Amino acid sequence: MKQKKQIISHASHLGEMLFQSRIFFKPVPFFFVILLFVLAQCQSNGESKELSSFQKKEQTKKEILTHWETLSPSGIKSLSYMFMMKDGEIHHGQLGDVTEGKTDRFKIGSITKLFTGIAILQLQDAKRLKLDDPVSKWIPEIKKMKPRKEGFREITIRDLLTHQSGLPSDLANGFFLSPDAKEEEILKSFRDLPKALVGMERNEPGKIHSYSNLSFGLLGNIIERASGEQVEPYFQKNVFQKAGMKNTTLLESLEGSELITGYSGYVWKTKTVRPVIRDLTAGSISTTGEDIGLFMKAFFNSKRNKGLLSATSFEEFHKTQKAPIANFEMKLGLPVLKTSYTADGKIIWSYGHSGSLPPFFADLLYDPKTEVVSFVAGNTLGLQTGKLKETNTKILELLWEESMGIRPEPSPIPTLKRPSVVKGEEGFYISPFGIHEYKTGNPPTLSLMGLPMSLVEIDNRHGVELRLFFGLLKLNDPKITDMRIEFETWENQPIFTLYSKDLPKGTAGIGVKFSPDHRFPEEPYFGNFVTKEPYAIIPKLKLEKDKRGFPLLTIYYTLGGMENSIQVPCQWESENTLHILGYGRNLGERVILGTKDGKPFLQYSGGEYQKD
Structure with missing residues (x-):
């Protein structure tokens, strides 16, 4: 049974390692964390009798709360949630442990990047900068980086916002600071970030998507230099206070509220130290469910030129940005991730971002058209962490159903026009998941997370089969059987892509073939x-x-x-x-x-x- 659990959690990790949920590179220590994410199946609403609008609303609220209550306090010590229905009413609460006499704030990790994108667009609205300005206009230190090859174009602000700058994904050294660091120390470290670029190597901008906290730390420095204000006062005045958010900060202390204690552990939960990071505008915001609701109301008011952005910038924020061809079917805004759904034969979109600053995990999903929102944040790294995102997705679908009278489904995998499966080149491939080996045979196999997966033909593509106990037992979990592998050529290099109905092609990166050359250092x-x-x-x-x-x-x-x-x-x-x-x-x-x-x-x- 132990072997089966390990294999299931390895495979589930492929679907969880998404673009929007990463504060730092990690095929993360979530191999066991995502266990229930894979095993859980969507439940349909069996209600058949006609209900009034009020009854439907109350039923939806009750069903949403039931979903959250299943996660806390059994696996997550504390949980903050918020959802907004089509009437604009904010519903929020906290489950599990609550700090007496204080408002608990939760770290939201990379959801911070949405706030950073809004601040950049505000500065464009104020004509302080342009999205297509070269970064060197604001951060001249970047000119002292070493291009891997001569002739690379300059990096733009838009490149930073869309994770295609060619900069290193992260600067690990100095990323975490002392949990007791004072604000002056945090800000100095944040403002010294551009100096670290000197002498570093950069790759070609616009070539491929590579999620980068470094890019968003630099965007924070651009906000300071273009606005002439310090980053925390800028966010407080132009975003938090404008939206009515009273318990939200980039830094660590705020009168009247405090960061809730974090925990980690598979069975027994242990307190963790407060995560304090240098790259403030990449992932440092702490907030509450209520404040996120106020933020979303103010954000939606941008459509009417009465919110955080102009209507033009609100549209630009959500517009699919030009992306490298290696993004394939992944759709990215500034920097919100777009996911396609189908409802009554029509395409609709959800927008959102996840955030992981262990032991904290958060997820935000919304639809700017119907103005429904679902948000959750938890303070525990453990077996239930992977359920937060899955549950939040179910709740958005419930909100849609209450709003539109029909529950949208993730858009089906596009029909493949090629008449037959293209086999890969035998050998080794490298992707953000690690090293893979493809072997021809009957059936061919591709190792994913160290496990040999059999590839079978399904709808002119490669489907994935995982067999346990010496191949005698086929695992029929839809999270695995819905996966597709496609071999093709990108820039004259053999590659493979992995995707599914819930994982748009390109979101998980690409596997690129490499040939060992048997050359080694001393x-x-x-x-x-x-x-x-x-x-x-x-x-x-x-x-x-x-x-x-x-x-x-x-x-x-x-x-x-x-x-x-x-x-x-x-x-x-x-x-x-x-x-x-x-x-x-x-x-x-x-x-x-x-x-x-x-x-x-x-x-x-x-x-x-x-x-x-």
Whole structure:
């Protein structure tokens, strides 16, 4: 049974590792966290008799609350929720533990990026900047970066907002600060971020999507430089106070409210330290369900030129932005993620973003047309965390049904025009999920999360089969059987994409074929390397010779009191440089090799790691 649970949670992780839910690169320590996410099935509403409008509304409210109550307090210590129906009324509450005498705030992680995008568009409305300005106009330090190849165009503000800047995904060194850090220390670290660009390598902008907290930390610096105001006062005056939000802040202290304690653990829950980050405008906001409701009302009023943005900017925020071809079917606004649904034969869209700053996780979904919203935030990293997003999606669908009289369904996978399945090239591939091996055979197999998945032909595509107990038992969970694999060519390179009805093609990145060249650095550079950084998100690296013929780098992450790792292939470039292969989140970046006081060290993501 233990083996079965591990396999199920590995497979479910493929669907959960979405663009909008990541505060830092992690095939995250959520292998077990997502267990119930995979096993849960959507429940249909069996009500058949005619109900009045009032009765339907009350029934929907009751059903929504039932969904949240199933998650807390059994697996999540505290839960903040908010939903808004078509009448604009804000319904909010908190389940589980509540701090006496104080209003509890919850970290919302990368949902912060929506606020940052709004601030940038406000400055464009005020004619302080333009989305297509070169970043160097506001952050001249970026000109001191080293392009991987000559001739790359300049990076624009729009590139930063749409995660296609070519900058490193994250600057891990210094990302987490002391949980006791004072505001002056946090702000200094935030404002020093542009200086860290000097001498760093950048890839080509506009080539591929690569989710980047670094980009949004830089956008915060642009907000300060273009507005002439400090970032917290700017957000308070132009966003939070304008929307009537009284318990929301980018920083850590706010009179009248406080950040709720976080917990982690699979069975027993342990208190975690307060997560304090340098990249404020990438993921630092803490807030309440009620405040998010007030924010959404003010945001929707932008449609009428009476909210946070002009009507023109509100439309631009939600317009599908030009994206690299490798985005395929993924639709991205500024920077909201769009998901296609079908209702009564028509296409409608949900918009939203998730946020993960372990042990906190949050999810926001809305429809600007009907003005329905669902939001949830939890303070516990554990088995139930993965259920938050799934449950929030169900609630948006209930709100739609109450509003429109029909429950939309995720749009079906587009019909493939090709007459037959295209087989892949046998060998190794690298994606943001790690290393994959494709083997031809009957059936062919592709390893995903280290598990060999059988590929079977379904509707001119490759479907996925996972068999347990030596192939005797087929796992028929729809989260796995709905997956599709497609092999094709991108920029003359063999690639594969993984997607499903709930995971638009391109959202999970691409798997790019690579060929081991059996070139390795000198022997002293193999082994374990550690950092002296006290609150390191990446405390350790391991470099070894992979028997398949390439340098293999293992990156260890510590998030919310839990640890995880990912292995990525490297290519030897020179006596002091390795290049991580692949495209996408934290791929395609450099590792520098050197010695200090006669001891080998590695430089990666802004940090220095000494040999252990």
